[in-house]
Amino acid sequence: MRVRHFTAGIRWTAGVLAMLLGLIGVLLAPGPVSAAQAAGSTSVTGQAASASAPALPTRLRGVNRSGTEFMCVQNRGIFDGPADSTSIQAIKNWQANVVRVPLNEDCWLGINGVNSAYSGANYRNAVSDYVSRLRQAGLYVILELHWSSGVHIGFGSSCWTYASQCQKPMPNSDHTPDFWRSVADTFKSDQAVVFDLFNEPFPNLVMFDHNASWKCWRDGGSACVGFLYSVAGMQTLVNTVRSTGATNYIMVGGINYSNDLTGWLTYAPSDPAGKLVASWHSYNFNSCNTQSCWDSQIAPVAARYPLVVGEIGQDDCAHGYVDTLMNWLDSRDLGYLGWTWNTWDCKSGPSLITDYNGTPTAYGQGLKNRLASG
Secondary structure, three states: OOOOOOOOOOOOOHHHHHHHHHHHHHHHOOOOOOHHHHHHOOEOOEOOOOOOOOOOOOOOEEEEOOOOOOOOOOOOOOOOOOOOHHHHHHHHOOOOOEEEEEEEHHHHHOOOOOOHHHOOHHHHHHHHHHHHHHHHOOOEEEEEEEEOOOOOOOOOOOOOOOOOOOOOOOOEOOOHHHHHHHHHHHHOOOOOEEEEOOOOOOOHHHHOOHHHHHHHHHHEHHHOOOOOOOEEOHHHHHHHHHHOOOOOOEEEEOHHHHOEOOOHHHHOOOOOOOOEEEEEEEEOOOOOOOHHHHHHHHHHHHHHOOEEEEEEEOOOOOOHHHHHHHHHHHHOOOEEEEOOOOOOOOOOOOOOEOOOOOOEOHHHHHHHHHHHOO
């Protein structure tokens, strides 16, 4: 999710921002793509993926647990709400089998001036302990890089600082490889921990060229024209994870806030372990928010690779959109995670719960019902 609850004084401006970014997404989106084109196209700018990855051991359905991406850099702690075994059991009571944990690059590495009480070894130990509790409860865990370093002052920017204080359009080459080297080395012994390389890439809002944005997404470096920082592409991050000996599944989100997968098969990074997972995000205000789009743009990727919808949600406090989406995903045996298991409100982001005992909001009731139905 690209906009969320930050502090009590900063509210979620979903209406204006969603319309603006949705319009930009529509204007920049490619034309309709046939299943055949999406599944097997090649061009001089990209190499089509030639082999499918092995299926995940189970279908992942669960929730996101926001907080560890922003609390530390706001000098407010590490977790937003409880992270104990009781709060984890409340998630399990919804019949979830996975929790996605957003991370902060500066806090994990202990850099760029973050309070040491909430960064470096203290942050890493807190996250590792939380992952251990999740795993002891029998839950899969997705670790994802949500906030990272790099100056971005264009479309989609919510901060102009170099530090990891908001979402950036792409990973940076200064610190992101170090982040993933450390995270992968820490959790490589547990195959039930999945690595989601970068929450929501949006190089298309810097470069305004669809094919060039996909090349930047994969290759980074000189392929990323117009950036104010050096970009690390997805291939570099895959290589970094594998250099540690980790063979965990790796999730890779598409462009336009992980909502556009039209170039995913053509530009998918090479993985020597053969365990790439396509990551897709779907909200009612995204440009690809209809079944016809899902059929033409998402289904071809899911036919070739494991696909997990790392975030689903809607911004109107209801669950009609996610119900329709979950129907489509369930019919294809695809996994999904609701945003988010936090006690915010509909003005601060799509919140699934009103308390950490797991009482659902009107929006969260849709996911709760679906998970309970098996």
